[in-house]
Amino acid sequence: MxxxxxxxxxxxxxxxxxxxxxxxxxxxxxxxxxxxxxxxxxxxxxxxxxxxxxxxxxxxxxxxxxxxxxxxxxxxxxxxxxxxxxxxxxxxxxxxxxxxxxxxxxxxxxxxxxxxxxxxxxxxxxxxxxxxxxxxxxxxxxxxxxxxxxxxxxxxxxxxxxxxxxxxxxxxxxxxxxxxVGTVRGAMLTGLPVLLAVVAGVTWLVTRRALRPVEGIRRELSAITASEDLRRRVPEPDSRDEIARLARTTNETLTVLEASVERQRRFVADASHELRSPIASLRTQLEVGAAHPELLDVPGAVADTVRLQGLAADLLLLARLDAGERPGRTAVDLGALVREEVSQRAGDRIPVAVSVADGALEVTGSRGQLARVVGNLLDNAERHAESSVAVAVTRDRGEVLVEVTDDGAGVPEDERARIFERFVRLDDARSRDDGGAGLGLAIARDVAGRHDGTLDVGAAPQGGARFTLRLPAPAATGTTGV
Structure with missing residues (x-):
């Protein structure tokens, strides 16, 4: 039935x-x-x-x-x-x-x-x-x-x-x-079927009236499925019952789904656009080299290949984050991690000053992903700084803070939320030679969120940008996780 x-x-x-x-x-x-x-x-x-x-x-x-x-x-x-x-x-x-x-x-x-x-x-x-x-x-x-x-x-x-x-x-x-007894029994036997018929009819009508909005929701969802138009919404009844709450929740789900699909479409379009440039450049150089070996720009081809490899790695990490991949549960010393990342950047344009506070600076998470966050923040600072880049690791109550500052032009206040969007680059970082693909800060904020932390941007004392990564410290420090 x-x-x-x-x-x-x-x-x-x-x-x-x-x-x-x-x-x-x-x-x-x-x-x-x-x-x-x-x-x-x-x-x-x-x-x-x-x-x-x-x-x-x-x-x-x-x-x-x-x-x-x-x-x-x-x-x-x-x-x-x-x-x-x-x-x-x-x-x-x-x-x-x-x-x-x-x-x-x-x-x-x-x-x-x-x-x-x-x-x-x-x-x-x-x-x-x-x-x-x-x-x-x-x-x-x-x-x-x-x-x-x-x-x-x-x-x-x-x-x-x-x-x-x-x-x-x-x-x-x-x-x-x-x-x-016979009279009463006869009256009951006569009236019982009539009463049951009335109960069945009334229940049918009341249930039909109560479920009429559900049928409207079903028809609209079926139409949305057939048309693939996520801008449409199901009708919300004026009542304040469970069906009205179901309709509102369904519309909220459709809104989130529409935003997710739109973000995915934009992501695919931007990724295709970003990949097209290094691939086209690399192909051109290889074709020229094939026809005229003396004109082959080997360093340029290597640079395009490295850039293409980094972009592919960023896209792969974003795909894993979007799929809901949870970070590991390893104890990571952020002080040691920052020192290690800075030590591998000896050839950077601007030296990085490191300041690590005393005491326990451990957090729980994925060492590889947190290293990616620190590296992306340092890359961003190197790209915009004029003469100095500094990174400091401190502890504030139950959190461990990593602050990366530079003396560049800084980030306009009205652009501070937008720079964490994917494939977003400000006007002064449009050059593909100097700027990235606009994924570094988006990856950094997503990883911070997966670690139950936050990543914000503000103004540095010297006038540039200051990025602050906050991660929760474990309740009991000094214990190595799995």
């Missing part, structure tokens, strides 16, 4: 059905128990009335057994023999014995007592008694004048003045209970 609306409607219907069936069964059980208890109380009253007359030594033949159609009565003695039954009782079940024919037994009272009234007998100190114990209840049937019905029987014991114990079974009809 692929439709959310159908699943929601069926699920809600099943839940309501189970709840209604459970509630209906509980109602029927309570109703049946109450009506059965009421019938049992009625049967108990009838049984105690008969037992009371027997305790007054009323002869069996003179017992008034009440309305025989409503309360069938069966009286047995201690030996289980039937001594009295109600009129027209033809069959009985659920009592001590199914017999309905009285058997001759000892008289309930002396012959002289037959002419005395009940009030005289009640004053006799030798009269019998009715058991005060809770009666026993059973369900059974009785056939009276050809009609068989279900009854609730109450069992009550009584003792005559002669000490004869008699047991009275009196019944009350269960027709009222059965009729009421």
């Amino acid at each position: 692929r439709s959310v609306r159908a699943r929601a409607a069926i699920g809600a219907t099943l839940v309501v059905a189970l709840a209604l069936v459970g509630a209906g069964l509980a109602v029927l059980m309570v109703l049946r128990a109450n009506l059965t208890d009421q019938a049992g109380l009625e049967a108990e009253v009838a049984a105690r009335e008969v037992a009371g007359r027997l305790a007054l030594d009323v002869p069996y033949a003179d017992l008034e057994l009440g309305d025989e159609d409503l309360h069938p009565v069966q009286v047995t003695d201690g030996d289980g023999r039937v001594v009295a039954v109600s009129k027209d009782l033809e069959a009985i079940s659920g009592t001590a014995t199914p017999r309905v024919t009285p058997v001759p037994s000892a008289p309930a009272a002396t012959p002289g007592d037959d002419d005395e009234d009940d009030d005289d007998r009640s004053d006799d100190p030798a009269r019998g008694e009715v058991s005060s114990d809770e009666p026993d209840f059973t369900n059974g049937t009785a056939t009276i004048d050809g009609d068989t019905a279900d009854y609730r029987f109450a069992r009550v014991e009584g003792t005559t003045s002669d000490g004869v114990t008699l047991t009275v079974h009196a019944g009350a009809p269960l027709a009222t209970e059965q009729e009421a």
Whole structure:
């Protein structure tokens, strides 16, 4: 079942059905128990009335057994023999014995007592008694004048003045209970399907209305996929529910994706443009050399090859960074790293002054990538400095700082954010002979971000540019990582 609306409607219907069936069964059980208890109380009253007359030594033949159609009565003695039954009782079940024919037994009272009234007998100190114990209840049937019905029987014991114990079974009809339960059950069976149909329909409509914005989002995303136009956005409903938040998140994702794709396209275009120049120059020199070996510019070809190799390495590193490559977890001493990088630049145009503070200057990360950052910053300073380049490594609370300064023209304040973009070069660095491809600072900031650090640019005290690399120091220093 692929439709959310159908699943929601069926699920809600099943839940309501189970709840209604459970509630209906509980109602029927309570109703049946109450009506059965009421019938049992009625049967108990009838049984105690008969037992009371027997305790007054009323002869069996003179017992008034009440309305025989409503309360069938069966009286047995201690030996289980039937001594009295109600009129027209033809069959009985659920009592001590199914017999309905009285058997001759000892008289309930002396012959002289037959002419005395009940009030005289009640004053006799030798009269019998009715058991005060809770009666026993059973369900059974009785056939009276050809009609068989279900009854609730109450069992009550009584003792005559002669000490004869008699047991009275009196019944009350269960027709009222059965009729009421049947009526309620029929009403439930009739109304349940109608109610479930209403629940299913309402759930279907409500779910359809709630999911209508989702369908709009789906259609728009499908159109975006087909057209590959990432400038389009999905409709955002006016509500403040989860669907509205989903639409906003989807649009935010599309915005990021559009920017990423645009950045990738620009990156490919710029990379193609940057690669075209050294490749064309190298090809030209090789073709000239092939035709006129004496004119081959070997140093120029080597320089173009080195430049091409460096550009390829930069592009490869950017691709790895864009793919989410995480740096290593090696402990790197930035002081030693800076000294090593500076020592390898003995032939630079301007000597580099190094200042390394005392104490622990370790950070955690990739030594190779951090060396690339320091090298790029020094290359940038060498390119723009007039007479001095300095690098200082210090510790500021929980961070290690690397500051590279020069005495060049500096970076205009409105250009300080743009210089970290890829393939961006300021006007004074347009020359491909003196300037790079515009990737060095972009790589440096990306690597700093991958190491949970920052790279910013400001003004140096001597008027040039000051690049500040901040990297978090590990909590416990002096431990070498893996």
